[in-house]
Amino acid sequence: MSLFDDYNFEDEILTTTRTEQFSKLLHELEHRTEDEKKQKIEEMNGLIDEMNEKEFESVFTKELYHEMGKMIEKNTLSWGNAILLMKHVGYCKELKCFFCDPFGGSLLSKKMSEMIIYENEKTKDEKDEILLIELCECFALLIEDFITKKFLSINMPCLLKILSKKDESEEVQKDVEMALLVLSNANTYCMLENEIYLNEIKEIIKYHQEHHNLTQLSYQCAWNFLINKIFKDISLEEVIVNKLHFGREARREIEELTRCIDWKKKEEENERIEVSILRRWLNVIDNYFSSCELWNEELVGLISCIVQVFKAARGRYQIIRNKCLYSLMDAAIARNVKIEDLLKSGAIDFILEEMKQSTLDDKIMSDCLHFFLNISKRLKEKDDGETDETKRKELKRKIFEKMEEEGFEDITTSLYGVISFLNNENFNGLSLNISDYFVNT
CATH class of the missing domain: 1.20.1050 (Glutathione S-transferase Yfyf (Class Pi); Chain A, domain 2)
Known part of the structure; x- marks a missing residue:
């Protein structure tokens, strides 16, 4: 058997070529017609869908955003085609929870914010509302910096218009999905006028529970917005x-x-x-x-x-x-x-079972220890919601018996020597006192 039998060269080639293909397609945009550019961008969007976080970060750098800003300055890239690409970039970044922030402070960011202000200041008859909405969506999905009050005052009314649509067609629901994704992302910043947006989001959730009109992503975003408030x-x-x-x-x-x-x-x-x-x-x-x-x-x-x-x-x-x-x-x-919820749900049994695995990695091990440390702390407190003393004693007894049955004391004692290491590796703040992990009856 060859040493290379288990190595998937095809996967390695695909990973390498995705980033190279994207770069090649971007440079091909300069001398193409608008329709050809649109076709190339759709190919680029297909590559973005397949990228993992490492590939995404290697492609979408400050240099790339600077290059795109230059292309807009030279009119070799229209705002329509730039939006087609950057809206998809922002969508994938948020959907896949990629944490990269080269857009803020880039030339493209500067050009986009200037264009938003320019378009917003036009008269009602001159204003291109669709362009304004799409520019706002792109900017809000890509930026990780603090969003200004001025930007929110432009962006949020646009989003509310989209969210007010109850049409269940695929096209409208995709628009609603994008608006909710933007709102969920912008929710990180605490400058929103609560009453208007909260009432709207509550109604959207309620309406979906009755009519099932939202996409799965839209529904998740609506809940995310509400809970963060x-x-x-x-x-x-x-x-x-x-x-x-x-x-x-x-x-x-x-x-x-x-x-x-x-x-x-x-x-x-x-x-x-x-x-x-x-x-x-x-x-x-x-x-x-x-x-x-x-x-x-x-x-x-x-x-x-x-x-x-x-x-x-x-x-x-x-x-x-x-x-x-x-x-x-x-x-x-x-x-x-309630601690009783953790018993009824099977969470305590499962974590005890997990701790017995010989292949447990450091992160899992430290989180399992934290789980029992948290339970132990709560059962030592008098104001943890388990107010009935008889019930508390019964709960402690049940957990103690489960721990004893699974050999929790032996497992935890054997980890004593590595707790300091786990704290240094994961900044966990685990207690060095072994007795803190046990429930005493």
Whole structure:
């Protein structure tokens, strides 16, 4: 058997040529007709769909954005074709949760913001609203810098116009999806006028629950926007938990997405959009656990669902596996989750089972320790929501028995020597006191 039998040269060639092909197509734009440029850009968009994060970062550099700005200055690239490309770049960046920020401060960024202001200042009859909306969407998806109040005052009314459409046609729903993706992204910045946008988003979620008109990505973005606003408006908790039923809805969406994923494939081989949307839902759940304090019974089902995704992802989908464990770690300390929920959902059994794996990597090991550290801390507190002392004692007994049955003490004691290493590697703040990980009855 050759040493190279397991090496996939075809994959290596494809990875290399995607970035080279993109660069070649970009340089071919200069001496083409507008229709030919559009065709080339559609080919480039196809390459973007296939890129992983490393390829994406190597292509979309400050130099590339500077080059595109120069092409616009020389009129070798029209705004229409630039938008066709950059809107797709922003969409893929946000969909796949790629974290790269070369756009801010680039020549293209400067040209785009100038064009937005120029178009917005035209009279109503002269203004090209479609161009303005598309420029705003491109800019908001690509920028990672702080967005100014002036830009938001231009961008948000445009988005609201799109979101008000209830037409269920594919074209309109794609427009709504893009608007919600932009709004979800811009939500990082706290300068939005709450009342208008929150009411609109609540209605969009409610309408979808009755009519199922939104795409899976649109629905996730709407929830992301709403949950990120809890810290500014505590009254949203009641709406999110008991009126719009986040726990029930998140569970249903995740179960639907997981049915569409081929878990036998490796993560890098699975290009389905459902994988990216699932990652985004897990991010929303993290935000929910960390910002909401209101409990309802739907959380048991949601946590159980996260455990099932973890099991499915184990071995091949490292990013999703890590996200699931992080969500469970958050749930263990969240004020809207009862310790009893972690028992009923099977989360405690699962983490105990996971800790016995001989192939456990450092990140998983430290997160598992954090999970039990969080539970132990809460059961030592008197104001953790488990108010009935008899019930608390019974809960402690059940968890203690499970830990004893699974040999948790032996496992944790054997890790004592590496906890300092784990802290240094992952900046985890794990306790060096082994007794802090145990539940005492």
